[in-house]
Amino acid sequence: MSIKSLSFLLFVFVVFCIYYAVQKTNLQKFVILAASIVCMVSMSSVAATALVGVLALCVYGIALRMEALIQRNGGTGGQKTKNQGRGLLFFGAFLDIGLLLYFKFFQNTYHLLQDCFATKNITLAELVVPIGLSYYTLALYGYLSDIYHKKCPAEKNFLLFLTYVTYFPAIIEGPINLYQKLAPQFRERHSFDGNRVVMGLQRCLWGYFKKVVIADRIGILVMGILQDDTAVGPLLFYAMVLYSFQIYTDFSGGIDVIMGISEMLDIRLTENFRSPLVSGSVTEYWARWHISLGVFMEKYIYYPIALNRKVMKVSKKIPNKYLSKAFSSALASFIVFIIVGIWHGTGWNYVVYGLYQAAFVAGAVLLAPVYKKMKSALHVDDKTLKWKIFTILRTFTILVFGRILIKSADMYQVGELLQRMFADANPHALFDGTIYQYGLDYKNVFLLYACIVLVIIVDILHEKGVHFRELLMRQGIVFRYAVYYAAVFSIIVFGIYGPEFHSADFIYQAF
Amino acid sequence: MKKRAIGSVKVVVFLLGFCLIFMQMQKVLHYRWDFYTYSTNLYMKEQPENSYDVIFLGSSDLKTAVYPLAMFQTNGITSFNCAMSDNTSAFSAYYLLEYLLRYQNPKVVCCDFSALYDEKLPSERETPYRKIVETMPDRDLKWKMIKDIHEMDPEQSALSYLFPMLRYHGIWNELKEENFEEDYVYHDLYEDYNNGCTLINGTYEEKEPYDISPAMWETEPSEEPLSALNVEWYDKLIALCQEKDIRVAAVFPPSLGESYDHAARWETTKAYLESRGVDMIDYNCYDAVHRLELNVATDYIDDTHMSYRGSLKLSPDLAYILYDRYGIPDRRGTEEAAQWEAQWDAFCEDFGIEETN
Numbered sequence A: 001m002s003i004k005s006l007s008f009l010l011f012v013f014v015v016f017c018i019y020y021a022v023q024k025t026n027l028q029k030f031v032i033l034a035a036s037i038v039c040m041v042s043m044s045s046v047a048a049t050a051l052v053g054v055l056a057l058c059v060y061g062i063a064l065r066m067e068a069l070i071q072r073n074g075g076t077g078g079q080k081t082k083n084q085g086r087g088l089l090f091f092g093a094f095l096d097i098g099l100l101l102y103f104k105f106f107q108n109t110y111h112l113l114q115d116c117f118a119t120k121n122i123t124l125a126e127l128v129v130p131i132g133l134s135y136y137t138l139a140l141y142g143y144l145s146d147i148y149h150k151k152c153p154a155e156k157n158f159l160l161f162l163t164y165v166t167y168f169p170a171i172i173e174g175p176i177n178l179y180q181k182l183a184p185q186f187r188e189r190h191s192f193d194g195n196r197v198v199m200g201l202q203r204c205l206w207g208y209f210k211k212v213v214i215a216d217r218i219g220i221l222v223m224g225i226l227q228d229d230t231a232v233g234p235l236l237f238y239a240m241v242l243y244s245f246q247i248y249t250d251f252s253g254g255i256d257v258i259m260g261i262s263e264m265l266d267i268r269l270t271e272n273f274r275s276p277l278v279s280g281s282v283t284e285y286w287a288r289w290h291i292s293l294g295v296f297m298e299k300y301i302y303y304p305i306a307l308n309r310k311v312m313k314v315s316k317k318i319p320n321k322y323l324s325k326a327f328s329s330a331l332a333s334f335i336v337f338i339i340v341g342i343w344h345g346t347g348w349n350y351v352v353y354g355l356y357q358a359a360f361v362a363g364a365v366l367l368a369p370v371y372k373k374m375k376s377a378l379h380v381d382d383k384t385l386k387w388k389i390f391t392i393l394r395t396f397t398i399l400v401f402g403r404i405l406i407k408s409a410d411m412y413q414v415g416e417l418l419q420r421m422f423a424d425a426n427p428h429a430l431f432d433g434t435i436y437q438y439g440l441d442y443k444n445v446f447l448l449y450a451c452i453v454l455v456i457i458v459d460i461l462h463e464k465g466v467h468f469r470e471l472l473m474r475q476g477i478v479f480r481y482a483v484y485y486a487a488v489f490s491i492i493v494f495g496i497y498g499p500e501f502h503s504a505d506f507i508y509q510a511f
Numbered sequence B: 001m002k003k004r005a006i007g008s009v010k011v012v013v014f015l016l017g018f019c020l021i022f023m024q025m026q027k028v029l030h031y032r033w034d035f036y037t038y039s040t041n042l043y044m045k046e047q048p049e050n051s052y053d054v055i056f057l058g059s060s061d062l063k064t065a066v067y068p069l070a071m072f073q074t075n076g077i078t079s080f081n082c083a084m085s086d087n088t089s090a091f092s093a094y095y096l097l098e099y100l101l102r103y104q105n106p107k108v109v110c111c112d113f114s115a116l117y118d119e120k121l122p123s124e125r126e127t128p129y130r131k132i133v134e135t136m137p138d139r140d141l142k143w144k145m146i147k148d149i150h151e152m153d154p155e156q157s158a159l160s161y162l163f164p165m166l167r168y169h170g171i172w173n174e175l176k177e178e179n180f181e182e183d184y185v186y187h188d189l190y191e192d193y194n195n196g197c198t199l200i201n202g203t204y205e206e207k208e209p210y211d212i213s214p215a216m217w218e219t220e221p222s223e224e225p226l227s228a229l230n231v232e233w234y235d236k237l238i239a240l241c242q243e244k245d246i247r248v249a250a251v252f253p254p255s256l257g258e259s260y261d262h263a264a265r266w267e268t269t270k271a272y273l274e275s276r277g278v279d280m281i282d283y284n285c286y287d288a289v290h291r292l293e294l295n296v297a298t299d300y301i302d303d304t305h306m307s308y309r310g311s312l313k314l315s316p317d318l319a320y321i322l323y324d325r326y327g328i329p330d331r332r333g334t335e336e337a338a339q340w341e342a343q344w345d346a347f348c349e350d351f352g353i354e355e356t357n
Helices: A006-021 A026-043 A046-072 A079-105 A107-119 A133-148 A158-166 A166-173 A179-187 A193-226 A234-264 A281-288 A291-306 A307-317 A321-344 A348-367 A368-376 A385-407 A410-422 A444-462 A467-475 A475-496 B002-028 B036-047 B060-065 B068-075 B090-100 B127-132 B139-154 B158-162 B165-174 B228-243 B256-275 B285-289 B310-325 B337-349
Strands: B054-057 B080-082 B108-111 B249-254 B281-282
Touching: A006 A026, A026 A046, A026 A158, A026 A166, A026 A179, A046 A079, A046 A133, A046 A158, A079 A133, A133 A158, A133 A166, A133 A179, A133 A291, A158 A179, A166 A234, A166 B127, A193 A291, A193 A444, A193 A467, A193 A475, A234 A385, A234 A410, A234 A444, A281 A291, A281 A348, A291 A321, A307 A321, A321 A348, A321 A368, A348 A368, A348 A385, A348 A410, A385 A410, A444 A467, A467 A475, A475 B002, A475 B165, B002 B165, B036 B090, B054 B090, B060 B310, B068 B080, B068 B310, B068 B337, B090 B127, B090 B139, B090 B228, B108 B228, B108 B310, B127 B139, B127 B158, B139 B158, B158 B165, B228 B249, B249 B256, B249 B310, B256 B281, B281 B310
Parallel strands: B054 B080, B054 B108, B108 B249, B249 B281
Antiparallel strands: none
């Protein structure tokens, strides 16, 4: 069951109906739990879902035990209690993050094992990765850490805890939800509110438009160009620029659908994107892109490292005053981004991707005084629109090159792609019709450009405080319906779904 | 309560509007099949019962090879050529026949069994399946077909058959004037004389015309298996005919481009047909081609499709065989004959034919 499938839409509709049918009872959380289990089973497998259930049970038990240890000594705790608590935290992290690392790194080893056993006519069961593993494993670690640091109480109700872990919209693509923000909402009763449901539907429509019309359309062109071994120079750069838009519209589109569904159910999730296209620096980009991952990294990795006593001790040894202050921040950034890189995928190219991002983020911190002097020397006014546009384009270009690392299978392919990209500087291929050979004709490419411009405009307006959904809700019903119909039929007509239509396959010569 | 009622009305109005717009858009955004496909079904539905003693089913090879009016001229056999272009699907042949038998009661069904060796699923070759479903006027039969297709090949979404716009939405960037017109209506097309046959006034232009020789059928027998998928549906077609006491004949048109394959598969084909009690009339062999004095240059337009000249040679011969084997009544001199004669005259006039067979 894919998020784009009609069966998923039907599933959400059924959940929605049952959810509000029981709104006067305390059963809504169980409806969510049941829906989440059904969703997990259909998107991965029964075994994978059971594994997640076992993980949740372990973390639930560990959290309760940790809290009991903390409370036993009146919250102060002796050293033994503290060590036991820390031990439990590490054990929980080992189980939790270990499962994530296992599926990320050892799948290939398992496949090799399968091949080995196959030669002896022994079939090992297929390893099905539980859906959403990358999201709730981090969320569970955050939960354990918060219990350990007494930032929130441990959840006593296992079913409620399981609902938090498996909350079905979020397991698909995130966001990573902190326990304190999401779980309490499952205790509340949520009444039907027509306006809220309509707002949620609007967001879903926008999400599907981005995913099905834009992202999947870009995907055809990008794949076509990257698979062409003769494509060089600006054509490749063009493909990577498009890929940047693809990844944004695909990811943010999916998140919009998830947020829209949650809004319909009156569940508020952490926003995951805040107009990243208008970022003026890589640091700003990561504050606007995949925000929930950034918040998690900041809270559980960055600050623990940056404020670590041993790190501070090393910082103080640095003679330069500014660097001494910036060192811990820069080190923490490096470690965070290496983890971010690995979180995105296995392989050295992902590690390099993390280092690439870290270099800019940490570099911005370490070189801040140098940049300030340069701007002063060049009389740059960083409040002007020209400078803002420059920084946005600069940041976008940096990120485009970064995406080469995650688009490639390995470092060899990265090198090959870069080599081909700089092999030719002639942009003729972008204007002589070559791009229409890669699966999209000129009408589709034109539509694509129009959609990308629309996304940029929406992001810019959103940044300026213009919220389209609220604006739309204030309009008359005829106008609103016209907009809804336009959105729905744009997705139906222009969406990339089903087998591609080629008229040649249907025309039988002259008959 | 009032708020809820207003809200419900708004939802209903929205959904109604959606359905209306969807249906209107679907009239534009769907594939336009050739007119024969639309017309055949509608035409057959409106003809008087028992208008046709023989019905032909198959692909375009048969569609160009058999001319019903020429058969009528020979010995008064009334027939209709329901073969369809690109119809390599026993499923399509079966359901087309099931539809036709609701309105006609032929004595013989002639099928070219062109899909016997084609194992392609609907997702691998959509045309014959989509064509037959989308042009089927009967809703119950349409729904039955959609369910069967989805069972055969779960990749084929039932919704995309019910609502073709979901399949053909990509046609938006190829829209022409005809997409905004109504689909073909048969009345404009069946005042003429085709009776389902594609009459092509052309000559062979594929390459240099060649002499037909026995060597074209000389090959080793092949062990290519029959298509389980299509055998299942051909068996249903045969069973349907047997149920209604209709004889089934396998008619193989002289498709020169498939002569080797046909010859190589012959033993397997023959064994299958004999086991089902199906008669065989094989024109795809040197003896038949030689007997009919077929000439590539004038009687064919390509290696598999005959011109009208070729059809005028084959059709009378076929009429004699069918008359001889099945005792099909001679309808010349009856009330309906006048229409057949008038159509024949119109055909002769248009094609400049002075003598009739």
